[in-house]
Structure formats: C-alpha cells, structure tokens
Amino acid sequence: MRFQAAALDGRAIVYAGIQADPLIRRIADLLADATPAELVLARAVMNGQRTDAEVWRAMFPALFDPAAVELVDVPERREHAQKLLAASIEVADRGEQTRSQFRGAIVEELTARLLARRVPPEAIRRERRVLFDGVPAEIHPYDVTVELGARAEVYDCKWGARGIGADVLHQLDDARRHAAEEEQKLFVALVVFDSRRSAEVRLARLTAPRSETRVFTLESLGRLAGTRK
Amino acid sequence: MDSEFAAGAVSESVALVVDRALDAYRRLGDLGEQITDEWQYVNDLVAVHSADLRALVVADPERLLPAAAVWAVDLAIEEIGLIEDPHRAIDWLSTFPQIVGIAATPPTAAG
Numbered sequence: 570m571r572f573q574a575a576a577l578d579g580r581a582i583v584y585a586g587i588q589a590d591p592l593i594r595r596i597a598d599l600l601a602d603a604t605p606a607e608l609v610l611a612r613a614v615m616n617g618q619r620t621d622a623e624v625w626r627a628m629f630p631a632l633f634d635p636a637a638v639e640l641v642d643v644p645e646r647r648e649h650a651q652k653l654l655a656a657s658i659e660v661a662d663r664g665e666q667t668r669s670q671f672r673g674a675i676v677e678e679l680t681a682r683l684l685a686r687r688v689p690p691e692a693i694r695r696e697r698r699v700l701f702d703g704v705p706a707e708i709h710p711y712d713v714t715v716e717l718g719a720r721a722e723v724y725d726c727k728w729g730a731r732g733i734g735a736d737v738l739h740q741l742d743d744a745r746r747h748a749a750e751e752e753q754k755l756f757v758a759l760v761v762f763d764s765r766r767s768a769e770v771r772l773a774r775l776t777a778p779r780s781e782t783r784v785f786t787l788e789s790l791g792r793l794a795g796t797r798k
Numbered sequence: 799m800d801s802e803f804a805a806g807a808v809s810e811s812v813a814l815v816v817d818r819a820l821d822a823y824r825r826l827g828d829l830g831e832q833i834t835d836e837w838q839y840v841n842d843l844v845a846v847h848s849a850d851l852r853a854l855v856v857a858d859p860e861r862l863l864p865a866a867a868v869w870a871v872d873l874a875i876e877e878i879g880l881i882e883d884p885h886r887a888i889d890w891l892s893t894f895p896q897i898v899g900i901a902a903t904p905p906t907a908a909g
Contacts, residue, residue: 609896616889618880628873630866637866639905767892770842
C-alpha cells in the first residue's frame with residue numbers, strides 16, 4: 570500500500586485556491602472548538618436564505634441569549650458563537666456557487682484540524698490516492714489522509730448526508746480490503762457535516778458494504794481528535 | 799431575545815409550536831420531492847425527523863416554551879418558507895428539525 574498525490578488538473582488548481590482562502594482556515598478553527606449547537610448554527614447559516622446576523626441570533630437563543638431560554642450564560646461561549654456566526658455569514662455572502670465550493674473545503678479543513686490534535690500534523694495529507702499492487706487506481710482521491718508508518722487512515726468528507734452514495738462506500742471498503750490483503754491496516758471513514766439521524770437515514774437504503782467504515786457526524790466530529798465527543 | 803425581532807413573542811405550549819413546525823416541515827418535504835431521484839430519501843427524512851419532533855411533545859404537551867424559544871422556531875419556519883430550490887430544501891430537511899430540537903428541548907435535557 571502506498572500513497573500518491575492526485576494529479577493537479579484544472580479543477581484541482583481552482584479548488585486548491587479555495588482551500589487556501591484565509592476564511593476557510595478561520596472558520597475551520599472556530600468549528601474545531603464548536604459545541605453541537607454551534608455546528609448546527611454554522612450549517613444553517615451557510616445553507617441559509619438570509620444573511621442578517623440578528624435573525625440567526627434570534628433563531629439560536631441557547632447560544633446568544635441563554636438566559637431567555639433558562640440556560641446559564643457563559644460569556645466565552647457566547648463570544649465564540651458570535652465569531653462563528655460572523656464567519657458563517659461571510660461564507661453565505663459569497664454567493665451560491667462559491668459557498669457550495671467553500672462548504673466542501675471547510676469540512677475537509679475541519680477534518681484535518683481535528684486530526685492534527687491526535688496525530689503529527691505532517692502525517693496529514695490532502696487529495697491523495699491509495700495504490701495497491703495489481704489493483705487499478707481509484708478515480709477519486711481521498712480528501713484527507715493520515716499517513717503514518719505503522720498505520721494509515723483515509724477520510725472522505727461530505728457537507729451533507731445526501732452526498733453519501735454507494736460509490737464512495739465501495740471505494741472506502743475496497744481500499745480497506747486491499748490493505749488487509751497486503752496485511753496492512755487501513756482505517757476508512759466518512760466525515761459528514763450533518764446530523765447522525767440524517768446520515769443513518771441515508772445509509773439505511775444503501776446496500777454497499779459499510780460495516781468497517783466509520784461515520785463521523787456533527788454529534789461525533791470531536792472523536793476525530795481522539796476525544797469522547 | 800432583546801431585539802426588535804422578539805418583541806411580539808409570547809410563551810406557548812410545546813405542542814402548539816411543534817405542530818406549526820411539522821406543518822412547515824411537510825411543505826419543505828413536498829418541495830424536496832421535486833428531485834425525483836431523491837424521492838425515497840426525502841420521504842425517509844421526513845418520516846424519521848417528524849417522529850423525533852413529535853417525541854418532543856409526548857412527555858408533556860402543555861409544557862410552556864419561553865417566548866425566545868417560540869420565536870426561534872417561528873424564525874426557522876420563516877426561513878424554510880423562503881426556500882424555492884428543491885436541492886436546498888433537502889439540505890434543510892436535516893437542519894430544520896435540529897434547530898427546532900435545540901429550541902424545544904427542556905433546558906435540563908439540553909444540558
């Protein structure tokens with residue numbers, strides 16, 4: 570089993586420019602420390618029709634006016650939510666096509682940030698293929714990989730549960746199986762910036778193999794970093 | 799809520815608020831169904847998330863939600879009412895129930 574950088578075609582060059590946008594890094598940093606409710610806020614705003622911060626603050630009183638819904642006010646958390654809201658509105662303000670590209674890049678950057686809390690940052694790579702002897706290379710590179718000598722991990726990142734399809738499940742499971750045939754361990758996973766329930770609904774109708782594929786959702790993103798949630 | 803937005807909001811029972819949310823959610827599902835390839839997924843989402851929303855009511859339908867929580871749900875209903883694109887509707891079939899859940903879950907359960 571060996572890893573290889575994906576070919577840098579026109580699409581990849583454009584996408585690399587998006588990945589390098591400072592807004593992606595800023596919002597990924599904020600998301601990496603977000604509570605589950607803050608993650609829902611960010612997803613809603615970046616998918617939303619309106620970009621008026623006041624509307625979103627009112628829609629999430631638990632984050633912005635906790636006393637009004639009988640919760641304890643923690644000023645540091647409120648300030649974090651404010652920053653995340655502002656960054657999410659910046660993404661939404663970029664227009665429909667750009668925000669769509671940004672959302673995918675954000676999930677990938679967030680995944681890399683969280684993994685960097687568990688493994689050496691230099692082991693984390695982007696847009697990589699996994700090659701096996703005698704096996705044709707996959708069409709799509711993996712969004713994020715962890716490449717350590719003793720073990721490896723590959724992650725496919727999705728903005729929504731709707732993005733989960735049989736093709737990606739097959740690709741992940743094939744890679745894991747080929748690695749096992751070479752007596753190597755490859756951890757394969759989907760990172761879905763969506764609710765666990767929606768991911769379960771999506772997966773329930775798919776017959777592609779997935780028993781060895783881990784799925785991280787909004788409720789469990791923290792586990793990428795090795796934490797319990 | 800300390801802004802102009804919540805000025806007219808009042809406390810209401812969780813049953814009334816969730817009923818309104820479910821009506822709006824069904825309309826959102828109708829819009830999402832326009833993507834025929836996703837008809838099954840849309841209907842599965844609506845069934846599962848609607849059941850989860852109804853579960854918020856079962857224990858105590860008369861439980862009063864604070865005015866800010868009622869207003870939060872009404873703003874979320876307003877937001878999905880603005881959606882015209884069926885693809886975006888499908889995205890919101892997942893997000894809307896989460897927002898309602900955050901607003902309508904009792905503080906102790908919400909942690």
